[in-house]
Amino acid sequence: MRLFSNRRLIFVLLGLLWMELSLLPLFAVGRVQPDFFLIFLAFYAFRVSWKRIVTLSFFVGLLRDLVTNSFFGLETASCVGGAILLRFLALEFDREKRSVQLVSLFAFSWVTLLLFVLFSFLVGERYLFEEGIFVNMFLTVIYTSGFGWLLFPLLEKWLKPALQMRQYELF
Amino acid sequence: MWFKRPLFLAGAVLFPLLIGATAPRYVDQLRTFTISLSQPFLELQNHFSAFLDRQIQFLAEWPKLRMENEALRAELQRMKTELEASREIKRQVSRLEALLHLKGKISDRSVAARVIGRDPSHWSRFIVINKGSRDGVRKNTVLVHPDGLVGKVVAAGRHSARAILLPDAESRASAMNQRTRDVGLIQGMGSSRLKMTYLDRFSDVQVDDLIISSGLGGIYPKGIPIGTVETVVSEKNHLGLYALVKPFVTFSRLEEVLCVSSQTGG
Numbered sequence: 001m002r003l004f005s006n007r008r009l010i011f012v013l014l015g016l017l018w019m020e021l022s023l024l025p026l027f028a029v030g031r032v033q034p035d036f037f038l039i040f041l042a043f044y045a046f047r048v049s050w051k052r053i054v055t056l057s058f059f060v061g062l063l064r065d066l067v068t069n070s071f072f073g074l075e076t077a078s079c080v081g082g083a084i085l086l087r088f089l090a091l092e093f094d095r096e097k098r099s100v101q102l103v104s105l106f107a108f109s110w111v112t113l114l115l116f117v118l119f120s121f122l123v124g125e126r127y128l129f130e131e132g133i134f135v136n137m138f139l140t141v142i143y144t145s146g147f148g149w150l151l152f153p154l155l156e157k158w159l160k161p162a163l164q165m166r167q168y169e170l171f
Numbered sequence: 172m173w174f175k176r177p178l179f180l181a182g183a184v185l186f187p188l189l190i191g192a193t194a195p196r197y198v199d200q201l202r203t204f205t206i207s208l209s210q211p212f213l214e215l216q217n218h219f220s221a222f223l224d225r226q227i228q229f230l231a232e233w234p235k236l237r238m239e240n241e242a243l244r245a246e247l248q249r250m251k252t253e254l255e256a257s258r259e260i261k262r263q264v265s266r267l268e269a270l271l272h273l274k275g276k277i278s279d280r281s282v283a284a285r286v287i288g289r290d291p292s293h294w295s296r297f298i299v300i301n302k303g304s305r306d307g308v309r310k311n312t313v314l315v316h317p318d319g320l321v322g323k324v325v326a327a328g329r330h331s332a333r334a335i336l337l338p339d340a341e342s343r344a345s346a347m348n349q350r351t352r353d354v355g356l357i358q359g360m361g362s363s364r365l366k367m368t369y370l371d372r373f374s375d376v377q378v379d380d381l382i383i384s385s386g387l388g389g390i391y392p393k394g395i396p397i398g399t400v401e402t403v404v405s406e407k408n409h410l411g412l413y414a415l416v417k418p419f420v421t422f423s424r425l426e427e428v429l430c431v432s433s434q435t436g437g
Binding site for chain 1 (some may be wrong): 180183184185186187188189190191192195201202205206207212216223224226
């Protein structure tokens with residue numbers, strides 16, 4: 001398994017898990033909370049390896065399924081679905097550009113949350129009928145993208161040795 | 172090979188969902204196991220989170236707490252001042268009661284006075300009281316305290332008077348040993364002790380004898396306690412004795428005195 005080319009990535013993932021489990025209420029604005037895992041996955045796709053992003057998303061989704069109480073598999077399915085889009089974006093656009101990264105994070109978050117709601121509707125957990133769910137989702141995506149804008153430079157700084165060389169497909 | 176990837180992706184999406192749909196009991200067990208594994212960390216996180224919450228709450232309340240703290244400090248200071256004032260009043264009442272009691276015992280005309288000034292000099296012992304000729308206080312009016320004799324007025328104004336205390340080197344008062352009835356002269360030494368001179372060389376003055384005013388000399392009334400004998404010493408010429416007397420009154424802490432005027436005809 002070469003998902004984590006550097007140990008620092010594991011620490012970052014554990015740190016994000018820890019933040020997600022403990023510090024998330026501190027960042028919550030009403031019901032809107034940022035999604036640190038989505039930020040990590042987007043960062044991984046753009047700055048570490050777009051090739052392994054689907055596999056990593058699968059395991060991150062599985063991890064989330066294990067610690068949440070929603071229908072088992074929803075997190076994994078939505079993460080993998082979103083990761084396919086993320087992989088496409090990372091492959092097609094300039095991965096060095098911060099604007100591309102943030103727009104991709106926005107799209108990835110949006111699709112992942114939509115897929116989650118859609119799958120949950122399919123398996124009978126009718127989140128679709130929850131009042132204001134799309135507004136809440138949209139605000140969550142905005143908030144997550146905002147946090148991404150803050151966290152991407154920090155992650156890049158911490159993980160500098162782990163990052164790959166410049167994108168070569170576009171040259 | 173082209174179909175392998177979509178199949179793999181579909182499997183990745185559907186497999187966990189299938190597990191969730193078909194074996195919810197096992198999923199629950201798996202989740203319980205995961206939670207039990209992570210419980211210590213979750214507890215630690217919980218403590219940390221609670222700590223952060225408290226700190227944030229503390230920071231949010233900081234300006235209010237600061238203002239409240241300042242208000243409480245001011246309130247505490249005010250209460251302390253009031254408490255001290257009431258203690259002072261209590262002490263004053265106690266002293267005035269003693270003076271009143273003394274006044275009842277003295278048949279002569281008397282008036283209570285407050286000490287309003289002290290002599291700043293290192294060598295003389297004078298006080299200023301807040302009663303003067305308007306209140307019947309005149310030169311040679313005797314000052315007494317519940318503990319004993321204090322001194323006499325040397326100059327009286329209309330509203331105040333200056334009095335010499337027994338420890339002043341210029342002060343003289345006729346005194347008597349209450350036990351032996353030996354008469355002598357109490358004079359100040361500028362210190363905390365008084366000197367009783369002109370004692371007969373054969374007098375039986377002993378340590379702890381009570382010295383009172385003798386009434387001779389026409390200024391100090393008879394029988395007012397002055398102090399107790401601390402030391403008896405023979406004069407250098409061996410013609411008489413003198414005694415060092417420890418006065419009952421603490422002159423440095425005098426606050427109220429009773430002015431007794433009968434001897435002056437006031």
